[in-house]
Amino acid sequence: MSTPGPDGPIVLSLRGVSKAFGAVQALRDVSFDCRAGEIHALVGENGSGKSTLLGIASGFLAPDEGILEIGGRRRRRGSPAEARRSGLGIAYQTYSHVLDLSVAENLYLALPRNLRPAFGRMQSWAATKLDAFGLDVSPAVVVGTLSLAQRQLLEVVKALLIEPRVLLLDEPTTALGPDEVAQLHALVLERSRAGVGVVYVSHRLPEVLGIADRITVLRDGVGQGTYGAAGMSEDSLVALMIGRPLTLAFPERDADDRPAEILLHVAGLSGDRFGPIDLAVAKGEILGIAGAEGNGQTQLLRALAGVEPKTGTASCNGHRLDTRSPLAALRAGVVLLSGDRARESLFPVLSVRANTTIQVLGRFGRLGLLSRRHERRTVDDLARRLRIRMASREQPVQSLSGGNQQKVSLTRPFLRGDVRVILAEEPTQGVDVGARFDIYEALRAKASEGVAVVVKSSDPIELAGLCDRVVVMSRGRIVDEIQGGDLGERRIVEAIVGSGVARARA
């Protein structure tokens, strides 16, 4: 029996690991270990090598150099199946669910053969396991019908099912509201007390500081040291991550108190999981939409962009907004920055240049042919303005970090002269700290130009820092509105939690 706590035996060890993808050195001589019973957080900006490190630890990638040991046994070049057999469980950031299969079937497939129950007992077995992990979903339900939060918790349950000695959690809370984060953390803490070594990767530094015993920082593929969590603060972590102290987290709000000119007007809008909603957003205003996950925020935003059906009226600049289709909404000047960037905003295999100019190619035409020179100049200007970090403008967007991908999708409202409303769904999800500020600044810049910006976010700090006004949604309706001096993280969280309390009483 191992001793839990920081003195436990090392269950996962990477020593002197290097890995290059083509010309890009993703990791350079990095060492990392995790002891039984500890929670060891791994932080760093996107592109700093966290995913590569996890990929090597989980057997998905083979290191160019260095040693990997799981449970004291050396692994040279493994497979996910082999790593799993040696006691390594991993919850992927992008999940490993087969959406068309049921919860029970997904749980069943997650197990190695020797741990699987008889096929016929799958349902009752799954029900028992879900109950044991406190996940309130029916085993017969198809995973594709679960909320993102439920899927994320299910992903962690799947990793825990194999009774791992090492648990790798890659951004396990991106889709979770505060309650679910607490639920997940309770589960992780309980496992670590039972002697499991946990590697916790997250962008949310308050979470990391709240749960980790030790923290290792990566920057540009190089280890920046391992520290006891007790001695660290958000500021000191950010400084290590970006190599400079983070002086200003959010751009200044516009100071002038010009008369509010309503640009986006919503009356009695209802749709799938929301409504009726009345809302007015002024020119130059950034409006935040807060709420616990799954209370209709996403649907409201998507309905305004014409992606989801709705009833009721919305008008933009006094004209009735045609939102029967995304194209009609776009013509009316409404742009959606989808939370699912890779699938809905970007063409992942196309270059930064192509993704930037694809909506306005007509502008670069001459006699029906594209003027590449003109196009290149425009892309380079925007890349500089939005601080897109890329090797070349011909780089496929999928090879960029999350923050830089988001910046590429942000170039489009900058290129279109006719944008009146920007709807941003989780604009900084999966975006590193340094790039977040650039994105906030870009949104604020558009607002200053007279665009109305609506931001749906599950991060109260982001809403408090970025927005002029925040509305809180619960059960598809607006239950609170916060602005002026009241606007703060604490007040937003209280409003979200408060609406939860009201719901429980109802």
Add this chain to the structure above:
Amino acid sequence: MNGVLRFRGWMPLALLTALILGLGAFATVRQDAFLTEYNIQNLLLTTLPLALVAIGQTNALLVGGFDVSVAALMTLCVVTASYTMQEGDTWPMLLVGALALLGLGLATGVFNATLIHVLRLPSIIATLGTLSILAGASLLLRDHPEGFISSDLIEVLTTSVGFLPVAFVGVVVLAVLADVWLYRTRTGLALRSVGLDETSSRRLGMGTGRTIFLAFVVCSVMASIAGFYSAAQVQIGSPIIGNYALESIAAAVLGGASLAGGRGSFVGALLAALFLALIGNVLPLFQQPTEYAQMTIGGLILLALVLYQSPELLSRLRSSWGGVGRLGTRRGDAPAG
């Protein structure tokens, strides 16, 4: 329990049974020549090659691929049989000839699977190439129908009890067992899982490459077995036999297979094959040109796609209304809230 009992899984089977019984009843009432021992036996024998190749094709569809080379493989099998299993050959010779055909299926399957899995070619392109190679080989061996195939062999293949060919019973048993395997066992679930989401399946530690490889090998081997029954039908080394590539995909899809992979039913493929053969059987009885059969099959594929895959299609239609086709089809972003 789940899987087999899902509505979507049963709908094609129920629909096909109703269609077969309906068309059968209609033909029985209107044409005396339909419900005769000779005609029914003939119908079931005609069904066999299509049923076998459709069962094979279902494997390819289940892993999200196509195999359009099956028809060319069946033709090459028939042509080869006209050399290796000739009229008057003794049983040991016939056995070697039969192994040659199966070997041909195995080799084609491994070739296809290698192109698709190892070289990462899209299955439709890879098997299109194979199709061309095999079709050329067939024409090289026989540029016109020639060479009688052993009637001893044909007699064994088509052995019947009354109207019922023994081989047909065998195919029914095979299809039922295969469906039980697909929906009631771990490996069957793993196959569907790979077809539904290959990345997740690999992350879950499944041998996805092996599964896809095997699916295409099984598809080709089934096509070579179907080749035996094609040979029994045409009885001569003909380089031109039916349009089995389209019809096998049609039967598999009518039987409930999804073009996107992960869904399908072997019993469904068998029933669909029977239904398609029934159309071809009934039309001449009514003095209608058999060309109608081909048109009907095309129409039925489209109908089946609309009916079975309606949830995806409906949302696609809805969002393509405004001209942007791919938005809105994203699934599962609806919270349970």
